[in-house]
Amino acid sequence: MNTMTQPANDNGDINSPQTGKESTLRGDFVGQKQIVKERTLGKTYNSTPRKPMFGKKSSKFSRQSPHASGSKHASQTKNDHPSSRFVLSPIMFFFALCLWAAAGAGAFVYLQTPINPTLSIFSCVGVGWAALFLAYISKIQNRHFFKDLGLSSMLASVGGVVFIVSNSFNMPISMITLCGSASVLTILLAGFLKERYFLTVSVMAATSWTLLSLNQTQISSFYWVFPLIWAVQMALSISFKAKLPLAMATLSGLIWLGGHTLLLIITLKISILMAISAIFVIGMAYLYVGRLLQEKRSISSVFQANLGWTIAAICALVLQDYWLMDTLHAPWSNMSTLTFNTYPLSTQWIGFVLLCTCGVAICAATIKSGYKHTFLSKTAFVSFTLLLPISIAFHTQILAAVEAYTNLPKSSVGILIGAAISLLALNKLLHGLRTKHTSETLLALGVLCLEAILLIDNLYTHPENAMVFASAVLIMAITIGVLQQHKTTQKFKQVQNHA
Amino acid sequence: MHNRYITTALALLILPFLAITYQASRIENGTTIRLPVKIGSLHSETRKYFHNDTFKRFSKINLETPLNTIDTTHVTGHNNFRKNQKIFVFLSPGPNNIWYPYTLSKQQPKQSCHIKTCLVLRGHVRAQHGDILNIRYQYEVFAPTAKIEQELKKYGDEDLELILSVGTNGHSTVRALNIAGEVFPQRKLRISALFGFTHNIANAAPVK
Structure with missing residues (x-):
């Protein structure tokens, strides 16, 4: 029984693969052309395999899991295995969904009268595991909504664990620390599990972290963490061809840069002229990185290059x-004379x-x-x-x-x-x-x-x-x-x- | 790919316990200081569910010690702070094993204090009214165990003492509450509990 759904593109739209044709898709034209080209060349899914020619099995059009590893022939053999067929079947999906629902219901009931905080942590972790299992099965079967549902509930279970640990063991966590930690954790998950969902969450957490840190009156000890996370977010956004996280990461980077520069000027760590010169060189470096991206035909490369050029020109x-x-x-009349x-x-x-x-x-x-x-x-x-x-x-x-x-x-x-x-x-x-x-x-x-x-x-x-x-x-x-x-x-x- | 999901699941299990054991090590390895304490009203978070049953989820109390209010005229160092600014309070031991603040600083000390000669507490300035600084550290909001909650209802502030554990980086954690001479420790996961299986193995080994 064919359980494979039509593959969805990065925006969640389902397109039937058409060899040799390019579909008109919204979004960045160069990036989308590349996605469609990749799909038509090597990753199409047919419901019925072709008959082998001259007695040899052809692996070119065989049914493949999107995450099969190893050679094509090995993966074809692997996917014909009964266990692989079971994983791809709807029975496994419904099992995962019921397990997730049961874990969630059980944790909800237990947490009404928690006896021991350690057992509360275990109940939340159990929900997280069931959610991960649901996300894994949904990913294999190309059920994007349930995959995102599983990943969301996994994050919610992590949030529950943090809440219980913070309250039961008296480890207060400030909102800034929470947003910063969430940003770090989700970007690690995005890179490790190759999921765009975590990238979007990481960018949102980083933006919140940046906005909250503007309330601080001094540079925090971990100020160097944000540029590192930002660079990873930008690299992953370009790699995943994700426009929304890329736009949000660019915005949060600008806010962080502006806010911390002002803070350095106010606390007399650097002068206004030094700050503007520093932003000028950042703009020039950003311009050239944008040009490198243009050469590699990355998404939003023209915008990034223009942004760098604009920043450098204004400075x-x-x-x-x-x-x-x-x-x-x-503003020179208010400058300090140091x-x-x-x-x-x-x-x-x-x-x-x-x-x-x-x-x-x-x-x-x-x-x-x-x-x-x-x-x-x-x-x-x-x-x-x-x-x-x-x-x-x-x-x-x-x-x-x-x-x-x-x-x-x-x-x-x-x-x-x-x-x-x-x-x-x-x-x-x-x-x-x-x-x-x-x-x-x-x-x-x-x-x-x-x-x-x-x-x-x-x-x-x-x-x-x-x-x-x-x-x-x-x-x-x-x-x-x-x-x-x-x-x-x-x-x-x-x-x-x-x- | 499934290996990555399994690794993520294991990390989800291990990380909270790593955080809890780190907290336990901070409590056990820090320098102990005792402070008189005033306890604010007990705040209980409750939820009503089916059949109007009320379930208590978390209780919290506010702890206030003399270190939360410092007169800058009685200490040396910086005396002008902004709201939310970091502050480092240096304490030195006095008579009757009481630690007294003697200087304030806006920067982290480059060298840590030697044990028993001085101590540093790290906090944030909540407000400054003239010469009086209102400071917040890491122990003010405390979630008591059920036993502590019961005992607090019987006694007033004069019978209470807060026992803090202060690390070398200035981070303070509640070690225990002394209520009318009886010490009630903070909830923690003992480090030895994680290694309990080694004791079981030792017990099961045949005696030569």
């Missing part, structure tokens, strides 16, 4: 405003900037397709990533050198930064126009407009800066090979269209 514009400043204005070395985390800041710059360099060296960068242009990008934070660390020394060795006004450093930003935005605009990415075009236009607003006043009061700006743009354009990049050769068009 660069803010730093440029600081350099161009003639009279004090907000020198760079007096901040407690100045050494860690330097290490962090160098680490991110190394990351940018490695990513730039690894990216092969999509962007026609020469070695010189890659070096220029990496140098810009490093030089902007350095200009903040050695601000007074650079100003003194400009005054001593040139006839240019103090704001000329800001003009050079503006020239670099303008060129990068122009590069982005041309790339967006050629690849027909409206988001890139609009972002680049926005940055160019902001740049114009910043520069207009300064060019009006210091006309000599116009020459500095124009020369800088020209020299940088030649260095990074803007014209070479956007030359429309046939080969280049092919590479760009696949990016």
Whole structure:
């Protein structure tokens, strides 16, 4: 009896497999095309096996469990075994479902008058085991609703155990610790059991953890745990092609970054300028990671690259405003007057900037397709990533050198930064126009407009800066090979269209 | 794949008992300090089910000791704290085996105190009213056993004493409650109980 249901896609939609055809699915087009392609090539399910040709058994179209291990021939033999057929039968599913219901009912009745907390823990663990068994059988039989039901009740049983242990043995757990632990536990389960469900729960717990930690007035001892979990969540979301967890993880990462940066500034661990420079290098590193993902055709790669570029551009514009400043204005007027070395985390800041710059360099060296960068242009990008934070660390020394060795006004450093930003935005605009990415075009236009607003006043009061700006743009354009990049050769068009 | 599910099931069983035995080791290995205590009202969580029967689920009491309210003018160290900020209270032993707070700090001490010379308690600032700090540690909310509950109804605060176990990292756990001279220990899973089977094996071994 055929108990195999039609396979569902990652969004839970059931599609009949059609060899050689691509179905139109909602969601990320590239990712979904890949899913359908994989399904049609190797993982289709037929209800009746084909007759063997020339007396040999063909394993190509045999009924397969989605999680059969080993060679195809071995798995075919394995699935023909009576025990495998029993596991795939509806009797086993109903047994698992009844066992789960019985365990739940028993635990509910026992917990009304608990005699011993240890036995209460055992009753909850029993429910968890029955739930895991239901989830396992449902997964094998492609019953996605019952699989999620089993996993949910397993998590509920873990919650029950935590509640009993916390109350009976006097181990108070704060809400922040609970959310953080839930996030860690579920991400481990997501990676171990390869379940998207746990990934979604982990991201929700991490978001709650981030929002609750904004209430804290100091950085917690385990502040380093969140970036680690976040990185694993992002990697698993991309691996599972899960858009919702990816979006939520990106949002929670931004909230964590913003909240903790503010906390570091308020507690005078770093200055505002150091914080903005650090976020700038994070943005550049994120941009290059997004480009690497684009090369691998991962989901949401364009959005991630644009997000990194936007963060880096905004931070660069803010730093440029600081350099161009003639009279004090907000937020610089409220800045503390401590020198760079007096901040407690100045050494860690330097290490962090160098680490991110190394990351940018490695990513730039690894990216092969999509962007026609020469070695010189890659070096220029990496140098810009490093030089902007350095200009903040050695601000007074650079100003003194400009005054001593040139006839240019103090704001000329800001003009050079503006020239670099303008060129990068122009590069982005041309790339967006050629690849027909409206988001890139609009972002680049926005940055160019902001740049114009910043520069207009300064060019009006210091006309000599116009020459500095124009020369800088020209020299940088030649260095990074803007014209070479956007030359429309046939080969280049092919590479760009696949990016 | 089924191996992974089995591993997850085993972890689900083992982890709670690991947490409980860790708690037990904290209680048994920490430094003991005794404090006078005031007990708040007993809060019982109940549920009504079939036939209006009321089932008591968890009871909790609030414990308050002199260490929860510290006058910063009587101690050295930091004296200006924000709400929810971490605080480290240093205690030193005085006469009659009573530990007294002598300094406050916002940072964790780099070196731990030597046993019997000083002790550190880790907590959070609940509020600061002028020079008076209201501090919360880890023992304030306590779930008593049924026996402790019965005894608490008979005696007032003057007959009570809280026995705490303080670890080297400043974490405090309730070890026992002394009610009118009788010590009622905190509920815990004895570590030796987990290894009870070794004693059984030893008993079953033939005598040479």
